Amino acid sequence: GAGVSQTPSNKVTEKGKYVELRCDPISGHTALYWYRQSLGQGPEFLIYFQGTGAADDSGLPNDRFFAVRPEGSVSTLKIQRTERGDSAVYLCASSLLGQYNEQFFGPGTRLTVL
Amino acid sequence: ELKVEQNPLFLSMQEGKNYTIYCNYSTTSDRLYWYRQDPGKSLESLFVLLSNGAVKQEGRLMASLDTKARLSTLHITAAVHDLSATYFCAGNTNAGKSTFGDGTTLTVKP
Numbered sequence: 001g002a003g004v005s006q007t008p009s010n011k012v013t014e015k016g017k018y019v020e021l022r023c024d025p026i027s028g029h030t031a032l033y034w035y036r037q038s039l040g041q042g043p044e045f046l047i048y049f050q051g052t053g054a055a056d057d058s059g060l061p062n063d064r065f066f067a068v069r070p071e072g073s074v075s076t077l078k079i080q081r082t083e084r085g086d087s088a089v090y091l092c093a094s095s096l097l098g099q100y101n102e103q104f105f106g107p108g109t110r111l112t113v114l
Numbered sequence: 115e116l117k118v119e120q121n122p123l124f125l126s127m128q129e130g131k132n133y134t135i136y137c138n139y140s141t142t143s144d145r146l147y148w149y150r151q152d153p154g155k156s157l158e159s160l161f162v163l164l165s166n167g168a169v170k171q172e173g174r175l176m177a178s179l180d181t182k183a184r185l186s187t188l189h190i191t192a193a194v195h196d197l198s199a200t201y202f203c204a205g206n207t208n209a210g211k212s213t214f215g216d217g218t219t220l221t222v223k224p
Contacts, residue, residue: 042214105157
């Protein structure tokens with residue numbers, strides 16, 4: 001079946017602009033996660049949804065970052081007033097909650113802020 | 115707050131040799147994950163370990179978990195070039211949030 005998909009695959013924007021990154025999880029997966037990965041580092045947790053609600057948003061770095069999942073499926077990560085330090089690969093993952101909670105990752109969106 | 119430390123960060127090994135990657139974590143973790151990442155690609159789930167003494171094997175890779183020592187290992191047997199990649203471990207302290215190590219970049223040379 002289809003895996004996690006993310007669009008766009010690449011996004012180049014100018015400092016100060018607004019961007020939206022989209023994630024389509026695996027069908028039926030109740031949990032959805034956003035991570036950010038900088039070059040040479042492991043993914044860094046941003047936010048996690050159970051259904052439509054954000055169960056843990058402790059990883060969002062500041063109030064310029066916001067994410068929604070209005071119907072419990074597709075999620076959008078929104079970044080306002082982008083800064084050069086926001087440049088990274090943004091990864092989305094989904095899982096069926098349970099004992100193993102195995103997370104399946106999408107291909108990521110590479111965001112470059114000029 | 116959970117912290118995860120991997121070592122080594124870089125590993126160059128010859129084909130046919132064995133080696134172990136270590137993953138230490140700082141506090142209780144409900145699950146321990148191992149992932150593989152190829153350059154420019156996303157993460158592929160390799161193993162999910164739950165309980166003390168858990169051991170899982172897939173091909174030339176074997177992962178184990180010692181919850182008392184807060185240590186997981188990824189053992190590579192008779193390495194082949196196709197295993198060249200970056201390997202991450204991650205702890206998971208509740209249903210959602212995972213904390214990753216910085217990764218071990220493995221290069222297998224002929």
